[in-house]
Amino acid sequence: MAIPYAPSGPNNDWSSDWEVDGDTRPIGGIATNGWTIAWLGMPEVDRIRMGNQMTIEIGRASVQKQLFGTAAVVTKIFECQERLGVTWSDPSAASQPVAAPVSDCPDDGPRFPGSGICQGRAVNYMSRYPESAPYPLTAGQACQWVLRESALPGGDSFLLYFAAQCRQKTSELEFSATNHFGALTLVRSAYDTPPRPVAEIYAGHGRGASGILQRAKEWSQSAGEMAGCFVVQTGTDPLQFQVDNVDPAQSQAMASDGPRAACGPRGLDQDSPNFWTMIGDELWYLSPSHEAYEDIHIPSLTVLTKDGSGGYVASSY
Numbered sequence: 379m380a381i382p383y384a385p386s387g388p389n390n391d392w393s394s395d396w397e398v399d400g401d402t403r404p405i406g407g408i409a410t411n412g413w414t415i416a417w418l419g420m421p422e423v424d425r426i427r428m429g430n431q432m433t434i435e436i437g438r439a440s441v442q443k444q445l446f447g448t449a450a451v452v453t454k455i456f457e458c459q460e461r462l463g464v465t466w467s468d469p470s471a472a473s474q475p476v477a478a479p480v481s482d483c484p485d486d487g488p489r490f491p492g493s494g495i496c497q498g499r500a501v502n503y504m505s506r507y508p509e510s511a512p513y514p515l516t517a518g519q520a521c522q523w524v525l526r527e528s529a530l531p532g533g534d535s536f537l538l539y540f541a542a543q544c545r546q547k548t549s550e551l552e553f554s555a556t557n558h559f560g561a562l563t564l565v566r567s568a569y570d571t572p573p574r575p576v577a578e579i580y581a582g583h584g585r586g587a588s589g590i591l592q593r594a595k596e597w598s599q600s601a602g603e604m605a606g607c608f609v610v611q612t613g614t615d616p617l618q619f620q621v622d623n624v625d626p627a628q629s630q631a632m633a634s635d636g637p638r639a640a641c642g643p644r645g646l647d648q649d650s651p652n653f654w655t656m657i658g659d660e661l662w663y664l665s666p667s668h669e670a671y672e673d674i675h676i677p678s679l680t681v682l683t684k685d686g687s688g689g690y691v692a693s694s695y
Contacts, residue, residue: 379416384409385437398429427452449552456491490527493536503692504680535683540675542568549673582659590654594621598642607641616677619654621645658693
């Protein structure tokens, strides 16, 4: 990891403290020619991949950096190594032709760098997937759905999803964590839309859909706005829930009065496509696109976990 700042004085070995999201650990490297270069092992790479904010002490300076997009960068580095068969220590890589790696996938296609699943077979893990291309941003724009993979916490679970790809641009999700929930953010858009949140992920603690109400209450501004609120199933494609204070029949009868909101920031908002769902023992608050075109096909979101025999299994709703 190279930072364009160095303590004054001659080139020398360097060591200091490195904080990522409140967790402080020692780190070391060299300082030379106006740069501080820190040596990273795989645990440190994971901290960069999954972190949000880092602070590193260099001389008398406290350098702060947002770790936004770093998971995508790390993934690209691993993909580059896998595809080309070249490692950093290969002195002839720049001058010698590199043979294409031999694939053992049934269709000779590549494997995802994290899970190792053959990309041509990954769709078999997904309960739902799109049949048509994303809605084009402009007439004549060639777009398609492509499978993507994002790492989830722990190192042994991954998210599969269909992302929009328009010419050379492919939409991409990145996971990060706060003190209260995990977050999926759209960090790259095939349509050049700004980064935006796609999902909040909460532990379910075995409570099923009933746990959604507690999570919604945590976002509430007052006890009064949550009075009489309960969880209502509103769809099956994928499984969808809302937090509301009237039953579905009453809600339908009130539809002629216009869009309605109830039960706080994570409750019902009929002006928004947001909804709650369950994946395994996790509660997901999803925020689909408000636009006619989509960067991510929300029903395709699929969590893969280890099956105990070296493979993966998809978590069900």
